[in-house]
Amino acid sequence: MATEDEGLPAQTGRAVLSLATDVGGVAVLAARLLRRMAPPRLDGPELWRNLHRMGVRSLPIVGVTALFTGGIMVIQAGVLIRRFGAEGLLGWGAGFATLREVGPILIALMFSGRVGANNTAELATMTVTEQIDALETLAIDPLAYLILPRVLAMITMLFVLTIYGDVLALMGAAFMGEALLGVSTATFWNGLLESIRVWDMATGLIKSALFGVVIALSSSHFGLSVSGGAPGVGRAVNASVVASATGIFICDYLATYVLQ
Amino acid sequence: MIEVTNVWKRFAAPVLRDVTLRVPGGCLYGLIGPGAAGKSVLLKCLAGLLRPERGTVQIFGETIGALDEVALQAVRNRIGMLFQNNALFDHLTVAENIAFPLRRRGLTDEAEIAARVADRLRAVSLPGFEERLPGGLSGGQKKRVGVARATVTRADVVLYDEPAAGLDPVTSQKIFDLLRREQQEAGATVVMVSSDIDRLLTVTDRVGMMLDGALIFEGTTAEAQGSLHPVVKQFVHGEVDGPL
Structure with a gap:
């Protein structure tokens, strides 16, 4: 804990140590989980339970976010579309931005806020x-029983939700294009399908898988490494959400650079 | 059965300092001492949840700190534990919580599981609570469900951390009597931490007292009650005046 009379070097050193501890903790957790995947040591019922509550229950919030995202993109593009009379480019513009960038990143941030934060809070409370500890004394490996199913469920469901969200975002964009700009849905979908490549969609989905890994590992790490009782749970959730969001943007930058 | 030899453990400061004790097989051992004396930490070292920096913990002749994951799990299959915070699984019902150790140990006969759960709930005076969730229970009820879960497998070694905390005096005595009866029937080795000294000493065979991470007294229950050690005497008899 930093104190008021600590100098800048000491505070910087403390922050760097804290960052290194968390990054190292996430790496160690990832390595320990990988060890449990070969051969697979996974609790099947726990995996199904998590797939349902993390995925199915996220459908409404992801759906609403995606629909409005598509609409917002059309509103933003509307000025240029009208000025240059480029109605035929609306589908391409909305599709390119949604599939490659906006869809995966916004859905990941929503997922992090709903599922990642909840995962951290649950694990921190259990800690x-x-x-x-009780699981361990019952001769149950908490990583195999509790953490691995959650990590796999988060990665899988964020991937699936990104596909679902992309489709809804494009539907929202098509609807708003017709309602606001008078661009017919046929023109919108033609523009989209003629110009968007499979790789554009794959890029977004690869990113969503990476974001899923980031959210799953950071939310689990902060949940398991909590200390300080109930106030510690709040701090862990806060740290998890911040770390996930930061990780998502760093991953997005690197993935965009590599996959372009 | 349980041998702790020169164990040291520290977090920010030392919490266990050169602790050595031996709990014979079939003994109900009471661990007493003021708050933050290191009692719960010692229990967690016995369960293999914490590893001492120095010294050894042996249970069933196995050195806990030297075991690999598989061997440690085999030892833990023979240990039951009640935690200070009960550690009930929030997402499971009372019946599922109590049945959890049975299922994880491979018992699949649902009729037998249900019968053993009902038996445990009767023993802790909570019949009919099977379908309740832990979130809907009082602190005392949670404690009793925790006791039911810790005793359902009839483990060879059972560790209790404050089994009667939050219970009224009558229920508290019933729980101590139940745990004593269970221990005698199963021939289990029990280490019990409790702040309820008067009731604890009615069931223990031997007692150890900890202070500031060190074991300052070890002997039979009668020796603890008659001890002239000023700290032990004050603590066991609840005297206001003294070194504590």
């Missing part, structure tokens, strides 16, 4: 109330 401070000794439920994780």
Whole structure:
């Protein structure tokens, strides 16, 4: 904990150490989970339970976000579309931006806020109330029973939700294009299908898988490494959301650079 | 059965300092001491949840810190534990919580599982609570469900951290009597931490007292009650005046 009379070098050193501890913690967690995947040591019922509550229950919030995202993109593009009379480019513009960038990143941020934060809060509560210790004393490996199913469920469901969200965002864009700009849906979909390549869609989905890994590992790490009782749970959730968002943007930058 | 030899453990400061004790097989051992003396940490070292920096913990002749994951799980299959915070699984019902250790140990006969769960709930005076969730229970009820879960497998070694905390005096005595009866029937080795000294000493065979991470007294229950060690005497008899 930083104190008021600490100098800048000490505070910087403390921050760097804290960052290194968390990055190292995430890396160690990833390595320990990988070890449990060969051969697979996974609790099947727990995986199904998490797929349902993380994926199915996220459908409404992701759907609403995606629909409005598509609409917002049309509103933003409307000025240029009208000025240059480029109605035929609306489908391409909306599709390119949605599939490659906006869809995966916004859905990942929503997923992080809903599922990642919830995962951290649950694991942190289980840690401070000794439920994780209880699993160990019952000869159950908490990583195989509790963490691995959550990590796999988060990666899988963010991937699936990104496809679902992309489709809804494009439907929202098509609807708003007709309602606001008078661009027919046929023109919109023709423009989209003629210019968008499979790789554009694949790029967004590769990113969503990477974002899923980031959210799953950081939310689990902060949940398991919590200390300080109930106030510690709040701090862990906060740290998890910040770390996930930061990780998403860093990954997005690197993936965009590599996959372009 | 349980041997702790020169164990040291520290977090920010030392919490266990050169602790050595031996709990014979079939003994109900009471661990007493003021708050933050290191009692719960010692229990977690016995369960293999914490590894000492120095010294060894042996259970069933196995050195806990030297075991690999598989061997440690085999030892833990023979240990039951009640945690200070009960550690009930929030997403499982009372019945599922109590049945959890049975299912994880491979018991699949649902009729037998249900019968053993009902038996445990009767033993802790909570019949009919099978379908309740932990979130809907009082602190005392959670404690009793925790006791039911810790005793359902009839483990060879059982570790209790404050089994009667938050219970009224009558229920508290019932729980201590139940745990004693269970221990005698199963021939289990039990280590029990409790702040309820008066009731604890009615069931223990031997007692150890910890202070500031060190074991300052070890002996039979009668020796603890008659001890002239000023700290032990004050603590066991609840005297206001003294070194504590």
